[in-house]
Amino acid sequence: MSVQLNERGELRHFLTTEGLDPRLLTRILDTAESFAGVIGKSVKTVPLLRGRTVVNLFFESSTRTRTTFELAAKRLSADVLNIAVDTTTTKGESLLDMLRNLQAMQADMFVIRHDQSGAAEYFARHVNPGVAVLNAGDGWHAHPTQAMLDAYTIRQHKGAFEPLRIAIVGDIRHSRVARSQIHALNGLGAGEVRVIAPNTLLPADVDTLGTHVYNDLEAGLRDVDVVIALRLQHERMQGALLPGESEYFRHYGLTESRLRAAHPEAIVMHPGPINRGVEIDSELADGPRSVILDQVTNGIAIRMAVMTMVLGVQPDNPREAS
Amino acid sequence: MTDLPDIEPLLTTLTERVAALAEAEGPARCTLVGIHQGGAWLAQALQQRLGWQEAPGTLDIAFYRDDLARGGLPGAVRPSKMPLDIDDRVIILVDDILYTGRTIRAALNEIFDYGRPAAVRLAVLLERPGRQLPIAADIVAAPIDLAPGQRVKLRGPDPLHLVIEEASP
Numbered sequence: 001m002s003v004q005l006n007e008r009g010e011l012r013h014f015l016t017t018e019g020l021d022p023r024l025l026t027r028i029l030d031t032a033e034s035f036a037g038v039i040g041k042s043v044k045t046v047p048l049l050r051g052r053t054v055v056n057l058f059f060e061s062s063t064r065t066r067t068t069f070e071l072a073a074k075r076l077s078a079d080v081l082n083i084a085v086d087t088t089t090t091k092g093e094s095l096l097d098m099l100r101n102l103q104a105m106q107a108d109m110f111v112i113r114h115d116q117s118g119a120a121e122y123f124a125r126h127v128n129p130g131v132a133v134l135n136a137g138d139g140w141h142a143h144p145t146q147a148m149l150d151a152y153t154i155r156q157h158k159g160a161f162e163p164l165r166i167a168i169v170g171d172i173r174h175s176r177v178a179r180s181q182i183h184a185l186n187g188l189g190a191g192e193v194r195v196i197a198p199n200t201l202l203p204a205d206v207d208t209l210g211t212h213v214y215n216d217l218e219a220g221l222r223d224v225d226v227v228i229a230l231r232l233q234h235e236r237m238q239g240a241l242l243p244g245e246s247e248y249f250r251h252y253g254l255t256e257s258r259l260r261a262a263h264p265e266a267i268v269m270h271p272g273p274i275n276r277g278v279e280i281d282s283e284l285a286d287g288p289r290s291v292i293l294d295q296v297t298n299g300i301a302i303r304m305a306v307m308t309m310v311l312g313v314q315p316d317n318p319r320e321a322s
Numbered sequence: 323m324t325d326l327p328d329i330e331p332l333l334t335t336l337t338e339r340v341a342a343l344a345e346a347e348g349p350a351r352c353t354l355v356g357i358h359q360g361g362a363w364l365a366q367a368l369q370q371r372l373g374w375q376e377a378p379g380t381l382d383i384a385f386y387r388d389d390l391a392r393g394g395l396p397g398a399v400r401p402s403k404m405p406l407d408i409d410d411r412v413i414i415l416v417d418d419i420l421y422t423g424r425t426i427r428a429a430l431n432e433i434f435d436y437g438r439p440a441a442v443r444l445a446v447l448l449e450r451p452g453r454q455l456p457i458a459a460d461i462v463a464a465p466i467d468l469a470p471g472q473r474v475k476l477r478g479p480d481p482l483h484l485v486i487e488e489a490s491p
Contacts, residue, residue: 010394031395031399033401034382034384034385034395034399034400034401035385036401037401037402037403038385041404041435041436042435042436042437043434043435043436045435046385046386046435047385047386047431048385048386048387048390049390308390308394308395309394309395311390311391312390312391312394312395313394
């Protein structure tokens with residue numbers, strides 16, 4: 001059984017979108033939609049997680065992702081700790097010792113970002129019963145809350161997933177975001193998920209992911225309803241996987257004119273931060289088709305939903321004192 | 323089995339008592355707010371019967387419950403809809419059944435996250451014994467006493483009707 005689900009099929013942790021039941025994926029989106037109304041009040045918090053402690057453990061820096069998790073936890077009235085992981089680990093403390101110490105401080109949830117694939121699951125397997133782990137990105141493996149906020153944004157603008165053609169453009173091979181998006185969108189019943197990239201940026205197992213593969217951008221964009229541009233990491237240039245940023249933009253950069261092949265009402269997305277003029281033209285990123293800022297806003301509601309769901313389930317066993 | 327009262331006379335009684343309360347407070351100061359789901363249906367019915375222009379506010383108190391750890395959120399949480407400014411207004415909070423008082427406590431907490439009303443009055447269709455908090459209604463259409471293990475629910479919205487359910491053992 002998946003470590004992220006309990007015996008009743010409810011979320012105990014949120015580690016990956018792979019293999020999740022469509023009803024559970026939809027439940028996450030529906031719960032997030034409920035939270036979207038919270039920001040209409042003069043007091044923008046609800047007391048659901050009052051008295052609970054959420055620990056942000058970011059072994060890999062990401063100000064924006066950490067901030068949205070922090071804001072989501074605070075909107076739920078939880079107490080939030082941001083741990084300076086580098087300082088702790090350089091003192092020679094093992095990961096498990098760190099985990100045990102934080103649990104002894106009565107932490108209820110860990111939000112973990114790590115450059116090693118599987119790090120979040122490792123934590124999930126070692127936390128006490130009743131303590132939840134959220135994966136905020138691990139190596140090349142998964143970034144499930146990003147995928148769900150993207151799915152939420154797509155549903156917000158396009159409604160049902162079944163009729164949609166969705167294209168993901170860029171470095172699919174090294175992207176945990178793309179991997180989680182593909183699993184989530186297929187799980188939600190999207191009509192067709194396409195990946196568009198040069199062969200050097202496609203994963204070896206691309207044929208097993210349930211996507212249509214394109215090397216040519218304009219062919220891949222034909223008639224799509226949603227285009228998601230991925231962030232290009234600069235180290236891929238140095239790793240000789242690509243000839244250069246301008247060359248990449250010439251072949252795979254999104255522009256208004258290239259998007260003419262897509263459906264006239266196609267929306268454009270990007271998980272951020274954007275390399276303007278590399279993955280996407282500034283005019284398009286700031287234009288009427290862009291829903292990039294909606295993605296940022298929706299990220300808070302999705303993280304509130306997932307935090308509530310994992311802490312709202314009955315622990316399989318009563319919580320043990322650390 | 324407990325006999326259920328007819329809904330129509332109950333609604334008439336509730337409407338008359340809310341009208342009297344609003345008259346005493348000043349109708350222009352009053353805002354109806356119904357608690358999902360039965361209370362929201364009742365608030366809607368009251369608005370029509372009273373002939374008030376302003377649509378009632380609605381509250382889904384799921385995010386304010388005190389029992390998240392006992393079973394999580396319910397399946398569908400409807401966004402609350404409240405008038406933009408409730409400061410210094412008299413909120414007439416409407417619910418179908420007043421029992422333990424925990425729903426009303428949650429609703430009061432949520433109302434105060436929208437602003438600071440001049441007063442909150444509670445109007446309920448049925449009141450049954452079993453309060454767990456010091457909460458009392460200002461208006462009750464009728465009391466009801468149920469056998470242990472029974473609960474009463476308002477179904478609707480068209481037509482509104484009451485049912486008695488046996489709690490699962």
